[in-house]
Amino acid sequence: MPTANLTFILGGARSGKSAHAEQLATTHAAHTVTYIATARGTAGDHEFATRIAHHQTRRPTHWHLLEAPWDLAAAIVQADGHGHCILIDCLTLWLANFLCPFDEADAHGISKDSKDSEGGKHYATQLAALETALTSATGQIIVVSNEIGLGVVPLGSLTRQYVDELGRLNQRIATLSTRVTLMVAGVPLAVKTVAHA
Template sequence: MTPRDLTFVIGGARSGKSAHAERLASDSALPVTYIATARVSGDAEFAARIAHHRARRPAHWSLVEADSDLAGAIAQHDAPGQCLLIDCLTLWLANLLCPADGVAPPLSQYHAQSAELEAALTEARGKIIVVSNEIGLGVVPLGEATRLYVDELGRINQRVAALSSAATLMVAGLPLALKGAGHA
């Protein structure tokens, strides 16, 4: 059996995690499909962030927008000799827990989608790079919805890190190997 080629890149906001993940994808020398999880909205500042990410990516990379069905996007585009770059779990979770229509689904629905994501990552045959934010280093947030979000992101980050063959923490643009290549 071929070992799983799953790399997890985690860090705070503006830590350099997306740029690092993009370098890893480029360095793989494989065809890359970028799976974007951001939900495009009428927010001009957020649209500028998305435009910045788009401008930085090579034009020959494929783009898939998967704001909620991330497991389906992985299953559809994964193949041996391919690289999928998923950016990011943080926005995917926000899309699930805070949908555009404002009607939060039951938590059991999110847990089912989270299990589907884990299964898709476990069954992947190509190279997968997953980006996420580490948001649990601060104080316990006020408000039930915010605590739920922080807790669920921490849980999914732990599960993806456990599945990963390599994990990197980005701090101030510097990669710190947590697991796999470069980790003693």
């Protein structure tokens, strides 16, 4: 069942999806806007730190920021409210945090060996909580994710698993969404629009 206040924006790398999401969020300038970032720390990764800094400088300074690399549902509940807007950027990194932990001590993720592992159970629990938070929210929510399944089947079992899991995640969020937009070369294409009853 679609959630009336959920917009899902998909696209490839540098397709303009984040900029489009931010533009939509600025239409809520009279209300509270919270940006939920899912990226983990960038220690030693200067290129990724530069990407994050670019996103930060583009956002209005009055927006609130929450960092939620794992417990995205809790961040949504914290930021939600009537007249509020939440921008989540992005599901791609959120899933990677589970699937590709930095090391074994950071293993919140889906096991490379078995989806029945404790990590896989943790992801399943967080995904269920995310869906509940999205369907229960009272404010406007904009979710960003990558569409990475349009090319050839990738080499390597972990990469294939990631592509499969992200595709499944995107489908689940699209099912909940009233609006789904695909970004192509900076141009938004409406994929799904459900009229309000």
